[in-house]
Amino acid sequence: MKQMLIKSKTTSYPIYLGTDLLKRLEQYINPSYTSVLVITDQTVATYYLDDVMNALKQFSVHHIVIEPGEQSKSIEQFYDIHTKALSFGLDRHSLIIALGGGVVGDLAGFVAATFMRGIDFIQIPTTILAHDSSVGGKVAINHHLGKNLIGQFYVPKAVIYDVATLRTLDKREIRSGYAEIIKEALISDEAFFNDLLLTNIYQTDAKTQVNHLYHGMRIKASIVQQDEREQNIRRYLNFGHTLAHALEQQLGYGQLTHGEAVAIGLLFALYISANEYGNKHTYLVLLDWFKKHDYPLMIPKINVNDLLNRMKVDKKVVNRHIQMVLLKSVGQPELKCFTDREMVEYITSFFSELMKGIDK
Ligand SMILES: NC(=O)c1ccc[n+]([C@@H]2O[C@H](COP(=O)([O-])OP(=O)(O)OC[C@H]3O[C@@H](n4cnc5c(N)ncnc54)[C@H](O)[C@@H]3O)[C@@H](O)[C@H]2O)c1
Ligand SMILES: O=C(O)C(=O)C[C@@H](O)[C@H](O)[C@H](O)COP(=O)(O)O
Numbered sequence: 001m002k003q004m005l006i007k008s009k010t011t012s013y014p015i016y017l018g019t020d021l022l023k024r025l026e027q028y029i030n031p032s033y034t035s036v037l038v039i040t041d042q043t044v045a046t047y048y049l050d051d052v053m054n055a056l057k058q059f060s061v062h063h064i065v066i067e068p069g070e071q072s073k074s075i076e077q078f079y080d081i082h083t084k085a086l087s088f089g090l091d092r093h094s095l096i097i098a099l100g101g102g103v104v105g106d107l108a109g110f111v112a113a114t115f116m117r118g119i120d121f122i123q124i125p126t127t128i129l130a131h132d133s134s135v136g137g138k139v140a141i142n143h144h145l146g147k148n149l150i151g152q153f154y155v156p157k158a159v160i161y162d163v164a165t166l167r168t169l170d171k172r173e174i175r176s177g178y179a180e181i182i183k184e185a186l187i188s189d190e191a192f193f194n195d196l197l198l199t200n201i202y203q204t205d206a207k208t209q210v211n212h213l214y215h216g217m218r219i220k221a222s223i224v225q226q227d228e229r230e231q232n233i234r235r236y237l238n239f240g241h242t243l244a245h246a247l248e249q250q251l252g253y254g255q256l257t258h259g260e261a262v263a264i265g266l267l268f269a270l271y272i273s274a275n276e277y278g279n280k281h282t283y284l285v286l287l288d289w290f291k292k293h294d295y296p297l298m299i300p301k302i303n304v305n306d307l308l309n310r311m312k313v314d315k316k317v318v319n320r321h322i323q324m325v326l327l328k329s330v331g332q333p334e335l336k337c338f339t340d341r342e343m344v345e346y347i348t349s350f351f352s353e354l355m356k357g358i359d360k
């Protein structure tokens with residue numbers, strides 16, 4: 001088993017990464033909690049809820065199963081979980097467990113952050129993508145005007161990553177998760193990026209996959225430890241997300257997974273970087289790699305002004321100017337603001353070039 005300790009200014013918490021941790025879950029949980037509430041989604045529940053409930057038999061344990069998908073990060077779902085938690089009799093000494101991908105983690109984490117002004121929670125990620133979302137304490141639900149607009153920084157007590165759960169992920173979820181690993185490599189580690197470019201993510205052995213996850217988590221850990229509240233370098237973790245979040249909303253949640261949208265967002269940020277700093281190599285090799293892995297890059301007609309307006313709700317916006325994370329070179333991210341006009345030009349030329357690039 002691999003282990004890491006995330007130390008921030010205010011607190012610290014362990015990450016355990018290994019196989020068959022679910023069955024030994026009670027070893028990692030303080031026995032003094034008055035009750036435990038497991039929050040998961042329907043798909044994850046069919047595979048893993050029994051294991052978790054059995055492992056927690058000594059606790060007064062409850063569970064809530066939500067519908068899978070981004071639509072569940074809603075104010076209605078959030079309120080419903082609060083209602084159920086109250087009816088189960090949870091108190092300030094109870095624990096919430098988020099068992100699932102980033103949707104469950106973000107939602108359950110935000111419930112934990114707000115229930116009776118905050119109770120403990122533990123992340124049990126079950127997707128590749130959640131190697132990112134389970135670390136760093138960003139918890140949130142969506143507002144109809146934008147993604148993750150209602151949220152908190154609220155760190156878990158622990159992250160327990162049983163990588164055996166990843167065996168049931170389908171191809172779409174594998175590529176979705178790898179988009180965030182690629183992001184982490186691009187902003188900080190050229191050798192890792194080059195290594196990923198040589199990988200076929202659908203045919204990796206378990207050991208290689210775990211190494212990729214561990215590497216990605218170490219990059220994320222190192223950033224959030226230095227800048228827990230995104231005052232500075234944590235903004236780089238948003239590489240690719242300004243366009244990604246806007247696209248996810250414009251197309252309708254679920255049309256693209258978060259990671260698939262991030263993949264397009266990474267290309268967009270690299271396309272602008274190439275224009276600003278004059279080197280298109282990274283854009284081209286990544287486009288090629290995404291094509292080889294069947295990332296959905298063919299986007300139906302984009303409404304450029306609508307997309308721009310959605311991008312302007314991004315949390316990095318400064319004085320109503322869109323602030324993009326760009327790459328001077330791999331491992332050298334930089335922030336740059338753009339006028340609306342510049343952005344419209346970039347969105348238009350990027351999508352036109354992307355559609356041509358896909359045909360090749
Ligand atoms: N808080 C953060 O720092 C952060 C970081 C990245 C992404 N996010 C958020 O995370 C969310 C995306 O997370 P995600 O991609 O994990 O999505 P998800 O939670 O919706 O999971 C993807 C799909 O995989 C299924 N699934 C989960 N585990 C499975 C397993 N082991 N086997 C089979 N199926 C499984 C789920 O039921 C779901 O249908 C987005 O809402 C995004 O905004 C947050
Ligand atoms: O942890 C971070 O910081 C990130 O930016 C990680 C992103 O992958 C993640 O999608 C995050 O939720 C986006 O941040 P947001 O503040 O724009 O919601």
Ligand SMILES: [Zn+2]
Binds near residue numbers: 180241258262
């Ligand atoms: Zn993300």
